[in-house]
Amino acid sequence: MATIQVDGRSYEVDGKDNLLQACLTLGFDLPYFCWHPALGSVGACRQCAVKQYRDADDTQGALVMACMVPAADGSRISIEDEQAREFRASVIEWLMVHHPHDCPVCEEGGHCHLQDMTVMTGHSRRRYRFRKRTHRNQYLGPFIAHEMNRCITCYRCVRFYRDYAGGEDLGAFGANDNVYFGRHREGVLENEFSGNLTEVCPTGVFTDRTHSERYTRKWDLQFAPSVCHQCSVGCNISPGERYGDIRRIENRYHGEVNRFFLCDRGRFGYGYVNRDDRPRRPEWHGETEETVTLDVDEALDRGADALREARRVIGIGSPRASLESNDQLRELVGQANFSTGIAEREQVCLTRMRRLNRDAGLPTPTLRDVESHDAILVLGEDLIQSAARLGLSVRQAVLARRERLAEARGIPAWNAEAVMTLAQDARHPLFVAYPTATGLDDVADRCLRQAPDDIARLGFAVAHAIDVKAPAVEGIDESTKATAEHIAETLLAAKRPLVISGGSLESTAIIEASGNIARALATRGRRGGLMLVRREANSTGVELLGSRPLEWALDELTRGAADAVVVLENDLHQRLPSGRVERALSAARTVIVLDHQRTSIWERADLGLPAASFAEGDGTLVSLEGRAQRFFQVFEPRYHRPETRIHQGWRWLQALRASLKRRAVPDVTLDAVTRDCARHHPALAGIVEASPSADQRVSGLKLARQPHRYSGRTAMRAHLDVSEPRPPQDPDTPFTFSMEGYYGFDRPRREVPFAWAPGWNSPQAWNKFTDEVGGHLRGGDPGVRLLEPTEDIGDYVNEIPPPFTSGVGEWQVVVLPRLFGGEETSSRATPIMARAAAVRLHLSEEDARRLEAEEGDTLVVETSLTRLSLPLRVDTTLPSGLVGVPAGLEAALVTGDRAWLSLAPEGEEEPP
């Protein structure tokens, strides 16, 4: 703590901060550009100038850049000083010299930091009368639009892209007043976090291209606090809606999870919500092949009738649906008839992971906390592909060594360039064991490219090297042993070692190996962490419901033990071989599907009930961290499309249950179903607390989903009805579908639909909601953690597989997760499809040579279940004997399967 004086008044601040951080934390409106809470200070823009005085006798003072001066005890500064104010206004004037002033047609307008700062400094008249410098723009791919003329040369983009996210294909070119930020030549930005440029850039150079097509100002968007559904990390998002479509996804600050950044799948993968072909009304697919759309009552009646006639109804849940929906399905069909909808091999992994979260002796860190670990071992995950935002945190953990070294030499952590200079390529140790190259290899100490079983063996060997009581690996070769010992020593030497593993390779052996390492570290008294990656947004939560896997459900149907099935938000074809799915569905007399996508299952259902996506519904998800988080409905779909009959899965299922019992459909609310779910599952008891209930009020008000400047409300439905209806009511949440309600920042609240504070329209407004810049939300970070370790450390597991050997003429399949194209829903969004790389089979150089195949040749891969032809990608990092297949392509290909490869006969085309 330090005491500083600002304009004559004393304040307590964190002496480790710089003056800018201190002032912003104190709530002063001090303008800035190049500083960013996650990127630190570089002193380039000169916008944050304040007057600093040596002591009480110094009346002259000198201008300093607040971001470059430590908030040392006894500092005296003035923000209001005339010279400082004038200088800050001049800086804006210079920045505006070349700026096109095209706010009316600029997509940053209305959430633009440059606008905010310009207004804040009072620069309102242009004195520059000469010609402006102009630039040419580049095509940067499907996600990001580029308008370089708006650039104010703050260098934030390259600092985020290169220094923070590890990207290489964005740079600063040129000098003087002609600096260009772009790629060395036009092309798709390669980094998986490129979307953050739209928020990092303080002006409209990098904007969201997916939003551009149907653009709406921030103040005209309706927002809700939501949670990304595109992987298991659980990043918080603010989706913005207008006219019944999601127009863009913004980062929603969460002090322990995503903080300032999202991955591109999460930000740009929302397009499935807006698809034209989405089911919007119940559909009855009769024998006659003709599809009939129904109203709700009719649909419920037909559904209830069909279920009533059935001998036994199976319910198939989904790891991409909320806990509430899954639980309501379970209520409908009964525990004995409920399946999680997760394939067995995955569910086994999930169960093992859940146990390890409890009994491996090490807690699961939050993403923020990941960044304070100082040695990391990743077993069997390519984090950038499987849990991207976590991968970004791991990168920061590894780079944090630089800050430690700098601190030891008196260089504060915020002095970004100085920290990088001093520490050069110093890194905290990171070891990555994975079959092929991963997105973190560039900062890794060692990359071990191994087959899944060998990764597990390495892990077990590491555990044994840490604690001899952990089972030893038989027949381990000397070099693996040495590697394991080196990793063990490194983890033991660390203050906070972290083990990361997960289900990507669907290997329980790998998971248990990571568990053994965690136990060994805990046994040796290390304050480490264990992070286990799950696949989907609610994999962790649905596993906690504790039910049987999908295979069981299909088998019950196939063997006639049940004759009806209700499938919740789950395209079964993505999980198990189509034949098996089809056999089961054909055997059922009644198939009811709830989904928000027109999947192949939907098409063949008897009754389809249009479920809400995250945008139209609310519910609770549990992230990989074991954090239960609520997502809230962004908009009411009927308001703009009155014909729509979309409801949350849980609402449909509640209603169906009532209809089945010939009762009137009750008015259920989110709070009630959440409470039910918590009551039914002791492990989920905490979820009620995950966020405030519907009766929360701030200053006696509900919370507004729409900014107070929301315009056009009275006109936007005029083409449907000249009289404006009452805005939809929301019994489920504390939010209103209107601008009426509380939207301020000064009363702490946990769930913030959109960040706005007077004078702060850009994402920088989040600084007004946190206890300190980059800290925690003043109202508390959302969610509750459900999976804390117990006191008892479980026994070591001894399931060490034999080493991998490649059979002659035989390969082992490894399915490789993909950020773009590897996930069910986001793959239905056009920009993600455009960004997904062409699918290829990965084969080692040696194996390609053996097959006499070259890059691009079509290869046929055959397993006992399927046959597929794909072009070859020679992967110099893949061990021989493995064949890598991109995820999301063919459910019948499973990691560990045996496969046979051959060159496709002349003329055999690759599939579309």
Added chain:
Amino acid sequence: MTANRYRCRLHQAAHERRLEMHPLTWWLRDDGERVGLDEYVAKDGYAVVRQVLGYQRPDEVIETLKAANIRGRGGGGFSAGVKWGLTLKGEDMPRGYLVCNADEMEPGTFKDRLLLEQAPHLLLEGMILGGYANDSCFGYIFLRGEYVTAARAITRAIEEARAAGWLGRDIAGSGFDFDIALHTGAGRYICGEETALINSLEGQRANPRAKPPFPGQSGAWGKPTVVNNVETLCNVPAVLRFGAEWYQGLSGERSGDGGTKLYGVSGKAHRTGLWELPIGTTAGELLDRAGGMRDGRSLKAWLPGGGSTGFLLPEHLDLALDFDTIGKTGSRLGTGLITLVADDQSMVALVRNLEKFFARESCGWCTPCRDGLPWTVKLLRALERGEGRPGDIELLEELAEDQGPGKTFCAHAPGAAMPLASAIEYFRDEFERGIARPGKDDVVPDGPLSTSEA
């Protein structure tokens, strides 16, 4: 005078120079050829290396340097000894680098070139001594790319010194290892700023670095790094040979600073070129040595030490050319090579030309410099064409004020602001003549400026 035979001229013949009086140029030949290793050694060169390495402790060397108070000849005037003393070294510190700043791109400055082309071994000797004092593991000479003759001379000298054991392992049996490499720049003025220089040396963009930390704490590749100007380093051997007192005595009563200075004159004088004179020599004496103004011109103003220093008037001619004396006028000594402005030269055009250089050479890192200087240039051009508007001069003053020390990220913009502010101060009427008369000037100037012009 063909382009490749052009030499910066030293106007003191060999017979006029003595080692004790001309420690920098005594070594030079009258024919202007490079002094090779044999000649240098024959003149007792490298004797100081033999004398010091292994016989004096590095901290003793630094004490001598501090006492001599060689003020940085790159223009900053910071004591080399103090800088070396502040450079981190010792048991728990990695060995760092010694960098010679030979980027000499200051307008009107050509002194380092003389030493680089003709006495490269003197520089190497100074660097070896500096490396020893600072426990540096390696030395770099960052040379202005256009100095091809100097590059050849240095390359040759490094080879010779290496072959003779003055560079490499265990120099002169002292146990001290040190080697030097030449790095030729790609032609940016900002690469002369020591931290931008280091970035450029590392292969990064030539943006300056934030200070603190100073290079002595965390410089090239994060290691403690000393950056000194060529002339500064060339003073070191003599200081260590004859002692601090001798060095201090060289300037006699003329100045509080010690030693000699390689002074020079450019502009419309009879004889332009270089003189090694005691520091504190007056500009008037320099002008005399230069034979006065040529073509019947009289002196209107002069720059004391390069384009980034403030203009002075004829009335300042009898001030001692040293850091403190010139500093008191509001200008700076800079490199100490004076530029003469004749009475028929337009101050507006001259300043516009200078500012155009500074605008172009801005690294583009910080706002006042990057976006303020081009604006300055455009205003000056408007004045030059008689298209100025009322308020333009005040705006120029405001811009110059906002580019002052502390307001920009490095000293480039304050340097650029100096000639502008002083020219307006002393020759305001010339600027006022550029303001268009009311009635005819209400049009935005056509014939827009291209980016390359600004």
